[in-house]
Amino acid sequence: SQQGEEDPQALSIQEGENATMNCSYKTSINNLQWYRQNSGRGLVHLILIRSNEREKHSGRLRVTLDTSKKSSSLLITASRAADTASYFCATAMFDGGATNKLIFGTGTLLAVQP
Amino acid sequence: GAGVSQSPSNKVTEKGKDVELRCDPISGHTALYWYRQRLGQGLEFLIYFQGNSAPDKSGLPSDRFSAERTGGSVSTLTIQRTQQEDSAVYLCASSLRWANYEQYFGPGTRLTVT
Numbered sequence: 001s002q003q004g005e006e007d008p009q010a011l012s013i014q015e016g017e018n019a020t021m022n023c024s025y026k027t028s029i030n031n032l033q034w035y036r037q038n039s040g041r042g043l044v045h046l047i048l049i050r051s052n053e054r055e056k057h058s059g060r061l062r063v064t065l066d067t068s069k070k071s072s073s074l075l076i077t078a079s080r081a082a083d084t085a086s087y088f089c090a091t092a093m094f095d096g097g098a099t100n101k102l103i104f105g106t107g108t109l110l111a112v113q114p
Numbered sequence: 115g116a117g118v119s120q121s122p123s124n125k126v127t128e129k130g131k132d133v134e135l136r137c138d139p140i141s142g143h144t145a146l147y148w149y150r151q152r153l154g155q156g157l158e159f160l161i162y163f164q165g166n167s168a169p170d171k172s173g174l175p176s177d178r179f180s181a182e183r184t185g186g187s188v189s190t191l192t193i194q195r196t197q198q199e200d201s202a203v204y205l206c207a208s209s210l211r212w213a214n215y216e217q218y219f220g221p222g223t224r225l226t227v228t
Contacts (some may be wrong), residue, residue, distance in 0.1 A: 034214060043157075043205070043219040088156060101147065101170060102207075102217060104156040 006089060007030040008107045014113050019076045023089030024069075030063055030092050033102065036075050037086045046074075046087075081114045116140070118220035120206050126226045127196055135191040135223045137159045146189050147207045147217060148173075148181060152153030157205060163189060 007022045011051040023032070031050045035043040044064045048080045049072070050064045076083055086109050088101040127133050134216045139146050144191040159173040163183045172178070178197075183189040193200055203224050207217040 009116045035219075042221040043207075045216040045218065048143075048216050090157075101159040101162055101173065102149075102157070103159065 001011070006087070006108045008108060010109045012111045013079055015079060015081055017079055019079050019083070019110055020113070021074045021087055021089075021110070023072045023074070023087075023105055025072075025091045025103075025105075026070065027065075027093070032063075032072050033065060033090045033092060034061075034072075035078060035088045035104075036087065037107070043055065043088070046103070076110075079110075079112045082111045083110050084110060086110070118206055118208055118218055120204075120210075120220040120223050122223060123221065124224045124226075126228060129227055130195055131199060132192065132194045133196055133225065135204050135206075135225070137189045137191070137220060139187060139189070139206070141187075142205075142217055143210055143218070144186065145209045145211060145215070145217075146183060146190050149207065151203045151205060151222070153202070154205070160191070160204075165175075168226035170175030190226045193225075196225075198227045201225055201227045 002025055005024050013019050022068050029051055031048055033048045036045040036046055037043045047058050047063050049063050051067055060077045065072045086107045088107045090104045092102055118140055121136045146163040149157040150160055151157045161168055161174055161181050162170040165186050166183050178194045180193045201223040205222045206220055207219045209215040209217045
């Protein structure tokens, strides 16, 4: 089964509002990453947070990680219509080079209304 | 610099035919990954290359799927005797190293098996 589960599955907000998406996972991880996908094609990397970090910022993005609860959240502040996309969390598991795969969640579809 | 490129961008094939999908990673990236995304779903990990070797092939769904990487660069994913359930977008990604590095995704190949 997939490692990550995003919540909510879909989110509709007005421009200027904040959007919060949550991700839960099941096993220990090395890092957690958030990606954006437009129109069902290429993914764009947004932010990577390591397992020993608790919070990270990048522009209008804020990511938190709680390893005790096995959860992460992505906050997009002052949303814009251009933020409309699907957002995925992905957990990275690697073991001395034996594997280095990302396990993706099911995604949150964000719609920002102008 | 140039990102990850994939070809073809779209492929329509008849059930039972073989297909080859190509990925050109970012120059200098040692790690390369293949993922599959079915319509409306998250990404499924298929295989991971470190250099030319594939330490983790655990995601390949059946022995009809194979992949190789030559010269530590270009990779080819081959699907033999395609089935309708193989229809999906196949995404390739590369990263500089294998641990705690973000993955950069190509635009994907949309495969349709009729």
